[in-house]
Amino acid sequence: MDFLEIEGGKKLKGAVQISGAKNAALPLLTCTLLSKTPVHIGNVPNVADVKTLLQLLENLGAKQNFDNNQALVDTSGVNSTCANYDIVRKMRASILTLGPLLTRFGHCEVSLPGGCAIGQRPIDLHLKALEMMGADIDIRQGYVIASAPKGLKGANIVFDKITVTGSENIIMAAALAHGTTTISNAAKEPEVVQLCEALNKSGVEIKGIGSAEIEIQGSGGKLLDIADFSVIPDRIEAGTYLCAGAITNSEITVTNVIPEHLKALISKLISMGFEVLKTENSITIKPSSKILPADIETLEYPGFPTDMQAQFMALCTQADGTSLIDERLFENRFMHVSELLRMGANIKLTSHTATIYAPTKLTGADVMATDLRASSALVLAALAAEGTTRIHRIYHLDRGYENLEGKLSNLGAKIKRLSE
Numbered sequence: 001m002d003f004l005e006i007e008g009g010k011k012l013k014g015a016v017q018i019s020g021a022k023n024a025a026l027p028l029l030t031c032t033l034l035s036k037t038p039v040h041i042g043n044v045p046n047v048a049d050v051k052t053l054l055q056l057l058e059n060l061g062a063k064q065n066f067d068n069n070q071a072l073v074d075t076s077g078v079n080s081t082c083a084n085y086d087i088v089r090k091m092r093a094s095i096l097t098l099g100p101l102l103t104r105f106g107h108c109e110v111s112l113p114g115g116c117a118i119g120q121r122p123i124d125l126h127l128k129a130l131e132m133m134g135a136d137i138d139i140r141q142g143y144v145i146a147s148a149p150k151g152l153k154g155a156n157i158v159f160d161k162i163t164v165t166g167s168e169n170i171i172m173a174a175a176l177a178h179g180t181t182t183i184s185n186a187a188k189e190p191e192v193v194q195l196c197e198a199l200n201k202s203g204v205e206i207k208g209i210g211s212a213e214i215e216i217q218g219s220g221g222k223l224l225d226i227a228d229f230s231v232i233p234d235r236i237e238a239g240t241y242l243c244a245g246a247i248t249n250s251e252i253t254v255t256n257v258i259p260e261h262l263k264a265l266i267s268k269l270i271s272m273g274f275e276v277l278k279t280e281n282s283i284t285i286k287p288s289s290k291i292l293p294a295d296i297e298t299l300e301y302p303g304f305p306t307d308m309q310a311q312f313m314a315l316c317t318q319a320d321g322t323s324l325i326d327e328r329l330f331e332n333r334f335m336h337v338s339e340l341l342r343m344g345a346n347i348k349l350t351s352h353t354a355t356i357y358a359p360t361k362l363t364g365a366d367v368m369a370t371d372l373r374a375s376s377a378l379v380l381a382a383l384a385a386e387g388t389t390r391i392h393r394i395y396h397l398d399r400g401y402e403n404l405e406g407k408l409s410n411l412g413a414k415i416k417r418l419s420e
């Protein structure tokens with residue numbers, strides 16, 4: 001198994017190009033199931049989750065080619081509707097095949113994803129919405145068995161909670177349904193917006209894109225001719241590198257980004273005393289003479305993203321004063337805390353809030369990655385720590401960060417990938 005060895009305490013410098021967004025690429029790849037023609041997607045990040053999803057599509061009978069960040073997917077030969085446990089357990093986002101498979105074939109069997117390190121993560125809202133669209137849903141032997149032999153029909157869906165993949169599943173299901181579907185309380189994340197735009201460009205009439213009220217006109221079962229498109233930049237990867245600049249108090253620039261997508265993050269960095277400069281497609285962070293503590297509450301977009309909570313917690317360990325982080329989305333998303341404590345942080349947890357007493361001197365240690373974003377928090381802490389940190393189980397990082405060690409090395413970090 002690979003691990004990362006990081007020698008901390010080095011300043012970073014330079015620019016880093018941000019890859020395509022994993023969380024946008026995944027629904028875009030599953031939406032190829034709605035297309036009668038091969039779909040070409042550019043700027044696809046070369047990360048483990050993308051490869052897992054391509055493998056799942058291949059298992060269903062699709063043809064795919066993924067090279068140099070370009071994916072070509074042809075789902076015309078799909079002859080299975082079963083997303084099996086072996087793949088779904090590797091990646092929860094496999095649930096994104098549920099809506100497209102059901103709406104195209106009238107039935108499917110998708111393994112229930114189960115819990116994960118950051119909490120229970122149910123899919124009840126996806127299922128309830130599909131039932132409202134006429135699906136019969138049964139849970140048997142760990143699988144969602146869904147059927148709608150005459151196709152799904154438009155419905156008025158009101159999500160009790162904002163759900164990103166839930167909104168995406170229903171948008172894709174609605175694209176081939178009979179009649180009009182409305183979704184209230186839809187997720188507004190840029191990744192959801194890109195899915196809507198891709199479908200819209202391919203002839204699906206969608207109103208309210210980017211708002212909480214979306215209306216989708218279904219094609220009545222007719223497959224689409226999905227146009228080529230390019231995945232939007234990864235706002236979480238960009239935010240992670242900005243935090244790398246912040247925690248080492250260095251000047252770095254992230255390029256190929258959409259600064260608008262990082263508004264909540266940028267405003268938090270500014271409130272912590274950093275100067276942040278933006279161009280149309282880049283963001284530069286400059287050192288701060290004094291890192292100020294922060295109060296952070298994770299929220300749905302455009303609020304502060306839960307996917308950046310762990311990285312900001314690492315940064316808060318270097319602030320001059322006590323910070324408070326309130327995790328509102330996932331009940332158990334504090335797995336990184338015990339590892340940060342091993343590096344010298346002083347953090348107290350009560351229910352869904354973390355109090356970070358700072359500044360603390362971090363020192364290198366052997367630490368364990370527990371989930372994707374928790375792992376990147378450990379990388380950040382290691383960059384600021386005195387001495388050498390070894391981060392084990394980095395397959396979590398490989399799920400969502402393309403060439404992390406290469407990009408950080410180019411910025412001047414001392415980082416090596418080694419095998420146990």
Ligand code: UD1
Pocket residue numbers: 023026093120121122123124125126127161162163164165166191306307329330
């Ligand atoms: C997506 C992102 C993930 C991010 C999360 C929140 C992808 C592939 N993953 O995950 O990186 O951290 O959004 O921004 O895009 N919920 C229910 N019932 C449901 C669905 C969700 O109770 O049926 C709850 C969840 O437990 C959670 C909240 O709703 O508390 C939001 O979850 P959701 O937006 O669905 O997260 P994901 O789509 O799984």
